[in-house]
Amino acid sequence: MTDHFKRAVRGAAIFVSLATAVPAFADETTQNWQGFYGGIALGGAYSAASPDTEALTSSYFDAEDKNQLAPVLHETIEGFDVTGSALFGYDYQDQNVIYGIEGDLTFMPFSETESHGPETFTSNATVNFTSQTTVETDVTFSIRPKIGYAMDDWQVYVSAGPSISRFKTTHKYNDTSKAQNHVFTDTRTAFGVSSSVGAGYRIGNGWSLRGDYVLTYFPQIVNGDANAETSGVIDPNADFSYDSDFLSHNVRFALIKRF
Template identity: 30%
Template sequence: MQLNLNKKSYAIKLISVISLTAVSGLVQANEPVDWSGQYAGVALGVVAGKVNPDVEATDGNYFNTENLTDLKRTFSQDFSDNDMSATFIYGYQWQQENWVYGLEANLFVSNLSSKNSETNHEYAHTSNVYYSYSEKVENKFGISIKPKVGYAFDNMLVNFSVGPVLSKFKYTFNFDDTNSSYDITGKHTDSKWALGVATGLDFNYKMDNDYVLYASYLYTYYPDVVDGKSGLDEPNSSWTDEVKHDASFSSHTVSVGLVKYF
């Protein structure tokens, strides 16, 4: 009996040692690497932008009042496009156990140019008179500064960020119709710095020598990228009608890149 008890005691001790060793190894394996310090890098990706215009003609002495609803509906159609993008990254992080906090600045560069147009659109309540128009919104670059919070798993880090973003937009609008009695055209061009909000989610995998594989998704929203009014042009005319221009802009960007901690 004493022998059996000793065997059980040794077995329990052995199991306890193995269990503690396994738990210790598991805890050690799950301890995150050091993500504190400053870092910089670059990422390449694709950006998809969408324009939500709110453009309407006023009731002056040229447009028929009954046509205003049709004009607004036509001018205010959403339009979108996509392009390649580059993101330059610089940030600083500090770490408390698995939690990582930081502040990151991004410079976005692209050649995004979204355009919508229509030709030979007949006025809803004016027969045999047609109009054409085009709208274009260009966004070449933007700058964001975002506070970040993340959680580290071994040599992986997942970050969530949100903050302000500032971008330069160019807006162009052209209009003309086929009224045989007049040569009616209208044009409006506006360049504007617009303030928006950027929300991001990024994934990081740290390799040797503090290099990090970086993948991210970013959503931006700008509530007001154009403001203005334009009139109708014709030699020796005195038309009082105006076209009011307003638009919001949103984008989705997916990118991958390489970051260096130092």
């Protein structure tokens, strides 16, 4: 999870460095980009949850079971989705340099499942297990301060800021011993960070076209533990520990109106 977060932060830092490295010379013919604006965007996103779920060494799972279950529980849950966004913000222009802030409400119907099994435990050839994990999310809201550079009818910019979303994680585990129809469900409001880089072109009468790339990262979308022995619980200690992050890459095209 920390590697994903570090890459997201490094990417945002690189984008900001590139923007501030552009020579800030004045261009008298630069168009006025200042003011409030709103728009809609359509895009496509590749997103992935990376579970760090663990089977714990307990009275139910031994160390050999834990090692066998680890790659199953750590399988990446990924998918591609069509996205729609409502955008609103304000830009302030100082000669060619633009400073602003943007709100971004993005709809992304992510609902993906990874299933495994039935597989036989190496520690007990008489017991088979299956595992299925589903991650769901619909809406993400972000607020990103931004900095840009205007060149006549063109504007390029970078931005970074906090994000919030709601995630539902469901894990189903069954084996032919005692853990029959075990279901763990966690619904959580998660906080993350997003960064973007984009370019816009004015087409007249306050309208502009824009394309951008948005990277969004949530370091923790689930956190909990559960006991696998659903058929007559014997040991109150947890048999599973749940954790996961979530990373989304969204490429969009937008129609913007300035007021």
